[in-house]
Amino acid sequence: MSEQKPLPDPAATAEMLASAFFGVESDLASVQRAVRRWLVAAAWAVVVTPLHFWLRFGEVGPLGWGLTVFFVVYCLLTAVGLYFLRRPAYHSPLALRGDWLDRIGAFWLVACAFGPLFGWVLVSAFPLSEATWRWLYAARALLSVGLPVFTALALLRYVRGKGTWVMLALLIGVTALPVWSAWDTCRDLTGGPVQTTTRAGPILPYTGQELRK
Numbered sequence: 001m002s003e004q005k006p007l008p009d010p011a012a013t014a015e016m017l018a019s020a021f022f023g024v025e026s027d028l029a030s031v032q033r034a035v036r037r038w039l040v041a042a043a044w045a046v047v048v049t050p051l052h053f054w055l056r057f058g059e060v061g062p063l064g065w066g067l068t069v070f071f072v073v074y075c076l077l078t079a080v081g082l083y084f085l086r087r088p089a090y091h092s093p094l095a096l097r098g099d100w101l102d103r104i105g106a107f108w109l110v111a112c113a114f115g116p117l118f119g120w121v122l123v124s125a126f127p128l129s130e131a132t133w134r135w136l137y138a139a140r141a142l143l144s145v146g147l148p149v150f151t152a153l154a155l156l157r158y159v160r161g162k163g164t165w166v167m168l169a170l171l172i173g174v175t176a177l178p179v180w181s182a183w184d185t186c187r188d189l190t191g192g193p194v195q196t197t198t199r200a201g202p203i204l205p206y207t208g209q210e211l212r213k
Contacts (some may be wrong), residue, residue, distance in 0.1 A: 007098045011088070018085055022078065031086060035079045042075035050140060062120065070113060077109075080170065090163030104152035112148040113173050116181040119143035137189040144182035148175050186208075 018024040024034050049071055053064030060068075084090050096102065119140035126136055152175045159167045 007096050010096055011091070012186070014081075014085055015087065018082060022082060022084060024085070028086065030084055034082050037084065038075045038079035042072050042079070045071035045075060065203070066181070073174065073177065074113075077170070077174070084163070084166070089161075090166060091161070092158040092163070092167065093161045094158050099206045101157070104151055104160075107175070108151040108155055111151045112178050115147045116178040117141040119182060119185075135187070137185050139184050140182055141189055144178045145186060148178045 018031075018034075025029050036047050045068060049068040050060045053067075055058045057064075119142075121142070123136050123140050126132060128136065150203055152171055155171060159171065
């Protein structure tokens with residue numbers, strides 16, 4: 001049998017990424033400058049992203065607000081990660097195991113970022129009807145809620161040590177964003193369709209989310 005490859009050191013990997021992608025050098029002042037830059041970038045994203053959508057399309061819309069949240073959260077997470085980069089006391093004391101749970105947890109941020117996007121695209125690409133609304137809403141709930149929560153649970157075992165509350169706050173806060181984006185969809189999926197009489201007279205099925213749009 002072939003020998004198992006040694007697992008990468010998370011601290012060394014973080015240092016390499018911080019140097020290669022964020023220009024962080026070995027001194028503490030370099031880390032502090034990088035943190036300030038990303039905090040300023042988050043503030044700019046709050047203003048520039050919705051303003052760009054409004055000037056270009058006349059409204060911000062769900063996609064514009066979704067991208068705004070994505071950019072702001074990305075900048076804030078980068079700032080937080082760089083802030084704790086050289087603070088090993090706040091790192092998890094558990095060593096990386098490299099098992100199937102770690103492989104699932106590795107997709108946590110990907111699921112939180114792109115799950116809601118793919119769910120929104122799926123619901124927008126196909127027309128809602130009495131025959132299709134249930135599986136479309138179920139697919140969006142799975143992508144926006146199921147995958148982020150499932151991948152987050154795989155990381156709970158590393159929430160230990162001095163940084164427990166910081167890790168828990170990040171895990172819950174970031175996971176709550178995709179869940180919140182599909183909250184109305186989940187309510188409509190569990191509540192089911194209702195019927196109403198339109199001005200034209202016929203009784204048509206619809207869901208609450210369709211009215212809120």
